[in-house]
Amino acid sequence: MRKRLWRLRSNPLRRHDDVVEAWIVLVVGAVILVGGALAGFVTSHAADEAFSAQRTERHSVRAVLLTDTPSPTAGVGSRDLIKAKVRWTTADGTGRTVSALVNTGRKAGSKVVVWLDSAGNSTIEPPSSKETTLESAVLGLTAALAFAGLAFGTGAAARYRLDRRRIDSWGTEWDLVGPSWGRKTS
Incomplete structure (x- = not known):
């Protein structure tokens, strides 16, 4: 567990971007768990109500x-x-x-x-109650997975931007430090 939380611990090599990335991972994980479950439940419940209305009206x-x-x-x-x-x-x-x-x-x-x-x-x-239960569950699972994929993709895009910013920062720092490392080969 100590290795997973290394970005949040005090460390002289820790950068601001490391803390931001740790929070992004934490928030995306929470959004996937809570939001995915909520999206799945709401979709399943709405589908179940629609199927119930079909059975009632037909x-x-x-x-x-x-x-x-x-x-x-x-x-x-x-x-x-x-x-x-x-x-x-x-x-x-x-x-x-x-x-x-x-x-x-x-x-x-x-x-x-x-x-x-x-x-x-x-x-x-109208579909039978067994069919509607299965279809509602499948629709709920699909909605949960779609929401989780969207949240994961958003988090991955944010982490990609952080990585690009870190790489650019390293390039800038190397341009400053590199010439003092001695003779160039070119």
Whole structure:
């Protein structure tokens, strides 16, 4: 631990830039830990709320398919969705017909489940709670890593500027001291 804090200890060779660099490293580390965790938590919570709102506003209805749908394309799988005309009866007894996303390979007259939003427009099925938990976690982790990368990059740029300043300072000092070191080879 003593080696890690050498920049903060009293030392006759310690420069002001060493102290500044030590504080930059300390602040960047704290920002990455606290800010990254906060960014991840806020993003995960916001995504979870958005998915919860989708599950709340969307509902399913049982409908009858009015047209045949083509067979699934080879190699893609049987879960292909395609827009097709469907009809269902609302709670007040009126019939509604819309284009909705249904599975391929169905015949006209088949019973299908159609998802609608709060305005009655056709939409896709909302993600399940397991899917939303996983997706919220992934989004939160991505936000935390992006924030940490940004903070790390900012700290690295600041340390690069300090290094350039130190190198320039050493060059200036060498220009003053170098000639007194004796004979030049050129």
